[in-house]
Structure formats: structure tokens, C-alpha cells
Amino acid sequence: MIDGLVRILLFQGVGEVIAHFVFPLVPGPVIGLVLLLAFLVWRGGVSDGVELVSSAFMRYLGVLFVPAAVGVVIYWPHLQRQALAIAVALIVSVIATIAVSALLAKWLDRKAPDAP
Amino acid sequence: MRPDLPKIHEIWVYLSGSPLLALILTLTAYQIGVMIYERTRLNPLANPVLIAVTLIAATITALDMPYATYFEGAQFVHFLLGTATVSLAVPIYKGLASLRGRLVPLMAALAGGGVTSIVTAVVIARLLGADETVVGGMYAKSLTAPIAMGVAERIGASPTLTAVFTVTTGILGAALGRFVLDAVRCREWWQRGYAIGVASHGIGTSRAFSVNAEAGAYAGLAMGLHGVIGAVAIPWVLALLR
Numbered sequence: 395m396i397d398g399l400v401r402i403l404l405f406q407g408v409g410e411v412i413a414h415f416v417f418p419l420v421p422g423p424v425i426g427l428v429l430l431l432a433f434l435v436w437r438g439g440v441s442d443g444v445e446l447v448s449s450a451f452m453r454y455l456g457v458l459f460v461p462a463a464v465g466v467v468i469y470w471p472h473l474q475r476q477a478l479a480i481a482v483a484l485i486v487s488v489i490a491t492i493a494v495s496a497l498l499a500k501w502l503d504r505k506a507p508d509a510p
Numbered sequence: 511m512r513p514d515l516p517k518i519h520e521i522w523v524y525l526s527g528s529p530l531l532a533l534i535l536t537l538t539a540y541q542i543g544v545m546i547y548e549r550t551r552l553n554p555l556a557n558p559v560l561i562a563v564t565l566i567a568a569t570i571t572a573l574d575m576p577y578a579t580y581f582e583g584a585q586f587v588h589f590l591l592g593t594a595t596v597s598l599a600v601p602i603y604k605g606l607a608s609l610r611g612r613l614v615p616l617m618a619a620l621a622g623g624g625v626t627s628i629v630t631a632v633v634i635a636r637l638l639g640a641d642e643t644v645v646g647g648m649y650a651k652s653l654t655a656p657i658a659m660g661v662a663e664r665i666g667a668s669p670t671l672t673a674v675f676t677v678t679t680g681i682l683g684a685a686l687g688r689f690v691l692d693a694v695r696c697r698e699w700w701q702r703g704y705a706i707g708v709a710s711h712g713i714g715t716s717r718a719f720s721v722n723a724e725a726g727a728y729a730g731l732a733m734g735l736h737g738v739i740g741a742v743a744i745p746w747v748l749a750l751l752r
Contacts, residue, residue: 399593406596419745421660423595424738430599431738440600448600451593455712456559457540458591459655461532461584463563463677465670467570468577472643473671479638483648484675487631488682488709489690491652495623495732496696496705502615503701 398443405430532583539565552720554684557713559677591656598654598734605731608700616704620735623708627652628744647671649744651679654711657737664745676711683710684717699724707732 409426417425434440440448451458466473473480525531542565543558550556570580581588609616631648646667650658655676662672687706696702703725706714711733719726 402593402596405599406592409596410592419664419749420742421595421657421664423592423660424657424741426592426596427599427602428738430596431603434599434603435606440603444597444600448597451590451597452601455594455654455656456543456557457537457562458587458594459659459673459677460536460540460559460562460566461581461588462591462659462669463559463673464566464570464580464584465577465668466563466674467567469643469668469671469674476638476640476644479635479640480644480675482638483631483635483640484651484678485682485686486634487627487648487651488679489686490630491623491627491709492683492687492690492705493694494626495619495708496691496694496701498622499615499619499701499704500694500696500698502618503612503698 395443395446398441398445398447401441401444402426402430402447405433529583529586532580533586535566535569535580536562536584536587539563539569552716554681554713554717557677557681560681563674563677591659595656595660595737598657598737601730602734602738605727605734608727608731612700615701616731616735619701619704620708620732620739623705624652624736624740624743627709643668644671647675649748650740651675652709652711652736653740653744654733654737655680657741658711661741661744665748677713680710680713683714687714687717700728703728704732708736711736 405426406423407426409424409429410422412425413420413422430444434444539562540558543556543561546561547553547556547558566580569575570577628649631651632645635645635648646665647662649665649667650661650672653661653676655673658672658676659669662669683706687702687710691702691705696705699722703715703718703722706718706725707729710717715726715729715733718729
């Protein structure tokens with residue numbers, strides 16, 4: 395497990411450095427993600443250590459953004475005043491997003507059934 | 511007689527100054543959230559993050575604990591977000607095989623869905639009078655939360671509002687997805703799962719997995735691709751527009 399964590403932390407570190415010096419607009423961990431993905435494709439598989447660490451993170455991903463989300467207490471009065479705008483925007487947006495994605499996938503799949 | 515009674519206050523003062531209290535609070539609240547979520551047979555409305563945030567917000571308000579004090583302790587959990595983001599490479603890698611032969615519809619659905627998500631949310635929020643702080647939190651809301659919060663930092667939006675809108679979007683997508691997909695007569699499992707993953711990331715993905723394995727796999731793929739492509743595209747496009 396430690397070897398997997400070390401590898402993931404190394405990719406995160408390299409990603410943060412690249413983000414800091416080369417691509418300041420992209421979050422460092424995302425660059426680390428892309429590098430790790432490229433590494434996995436190059437290696438053609440996932441080592442046991444990386445697999446173990448990754449599946450633990452995926453399983454408990456939700457708890458990691460709780461501390462930041464609790465910050466909603468600071469915004470609370472602010473959000474209450476705009477509750478209607480926020481609710482309508484989020485509900486309509488998610489419905490439209492699902493509909494557009496589904497329709498595009500359906501429509502283009504039918505148009506190119508023999509695509510390689 | 512309880513000779514130890516006066517000391518309880520001292521213990522409390524000591525504990526509230528240590529990161530341990532915030533950590534215990536965070537993990538306990540999340541554990542309660544998971545228990546309720548499992549009790550309700552994984553009902554998306556009983557989302558563990560939503561329950562945990564509600565419980566913690568109520569607790570720190572009742573204790574008069576400033577958010578900054580809470581976060582000082584909880585930051586050890588928060589810190590792992592970056593590491594978790596990197597490990598998203600593994601599920602994406604496993605999903606890559608599913609792209610084969612469907613690259614065009616999948617990428618088009620992702621691009622169309624991603625743009626729709628941002629444009630509809632931002633335009634509607636502005637029209638209904640939301641201020642720029644709130645609108646800023648809408649940009650990354652369809653990305654998986656750890657990436658969304660990283661993007662929020664880069665575009666000068668509030669990571670907190672982004673996290674809250676992201677989780678809400680996930681819950682809404684997981685709860686409403688079925689009806690939307692039926693309304694547009696989308697029947698293939700891979701298309702259904704993928705559309706849910708594009709719109710509502712991890713929460714939608716776990717919902718999709720509980721319905722159908724193929725839908726879940728494609729939802730996970732959509733979540734990963736949307737996270738990576740959105741993280742690169744959103745800050746750049748916004749920088750160009752500003």
C-alpha cells in the first residue's frame with residue numbers, strides 16, 4: 395500500500411510543480427492525474443499498490459470534500475437570499491445537461507453505427 | 511459527589527483547540543451519513559456528504575465554533591483531495607476500453623453536455639439575480655468535486671460554493687436522471703449511464719452502478735473525462751472570455 399501511495403504522491407508532486415511553473419491555469423493534481431494515466435497506459439496495467447490506494451480513495455471520496463463544503467455556514471445568509479435563483483439554475487441545468495448528452499450520444503451513435 | 515466535574519470544561523477547552531475534535535466531528539458525521547444512506551437503500555436524497563455537512567454545520571453553530579477553527583483541524587482530510595484527484599487516473603484507465611468504437615458519440619456528448627451545464631446554470635442564475643460570487647460557483651459544478659474545487663481556485667471562484675453546488679448537482683442528477691432519460695427516449699444503458707456521469711459525476715455514477723453495471727461503467731468514464739477535460743478547458747475558456 396505504501397508503494398502505491400508513494401507513486402501517487404510523486405505524480406501529484408510532479409503535477410503541482412508543472413502547474414506552478416508551466417500551466418498555472420490547470421490544477422496541479424489534474425496534471426498529476428493525466429501523467430499517472432499516461433504512465434498506466436504505457437505500463438499496460440495497474441500495480442497492486444496503486445490499485446489499493448486508488449480504490450480506498452474512490453470508496454471514501456465523499457468525506458474529503460466535507461471540510462470545504464461546511465464552509466457553507468459562512469455563505470448561509472447570502473445563499474438564503476438567492477435560494478430561488480440557485481435552485482432553479484441547478485435543477486434546469488442538470489436536466490438540460492442530461493438531455494443534451496443523452497440525445498447527442500443517441501443521435502451520433504445511430505449516424506455512425508460502423509465507426510471503428 | 512463528582513470531583514472530576516469542574517475539569518470537564520478544561521477538557522473541552524483543550525479539545526476544541528486541537529485538530530482532533532474537528533477530525534472526529536468530520537469522520538463521525540460522515541459515518542452517520544453513510545449509515546443513513548445504506549439504511550435508505552442508497553437513496554440519492556440521503557447523500558452522506560449532504561448529511562455530514564448538515565450535521566457538522568449545525569454542531570459548530572451550536573458550539574459557537576468559528577468555521578476557521580473547524581477547518582484548521584479538518585484540513586488534514588481536505589489535504590487528501592489532491593491525492594484522491596490523482597488516483598482518479600485508475601478508474602479512467604479502466605474505462606478507456608469502453609471508448610473504443612464509440613469515441614465520436616461519447617466525446618460529442620461530453621462536449622455538448624459540459625457546455626450546456628455551464629451555459630444554462632450561469633445564464634439562469636444571472637437572469638434570476640444571483641450575484642457573481644454565486645455565479646462563480648456554478649462553472650465547475652458538473653465536474654467531480656475534488657477537481658471542481660481545484661478549478662474553482664484557478665478561476666477565482668469560491669471552492670466552498672463550488673463544492674456545495676457540485677454535491678447538489680450530483681444529488682439532483684441522480685434523483686432526476688431516470689425521468690429525463692425516459693423523456694428523451696434514451697434506452698441504451700451505456701448512453702443513459704454516460705449522460706448521468708457527464709451531468710452529475712460521482713454521485714450520479716454510484717446511482718448508475720446501482721441500476722446497471724454497464725451504465726455505471728460508462729458513468730464513471732464520463733465523470734473522469736469530464737473532470738480532466740473540464741479542468742483544462744474551463745479556466746482557459748474563461749481566461750479568453752475575460
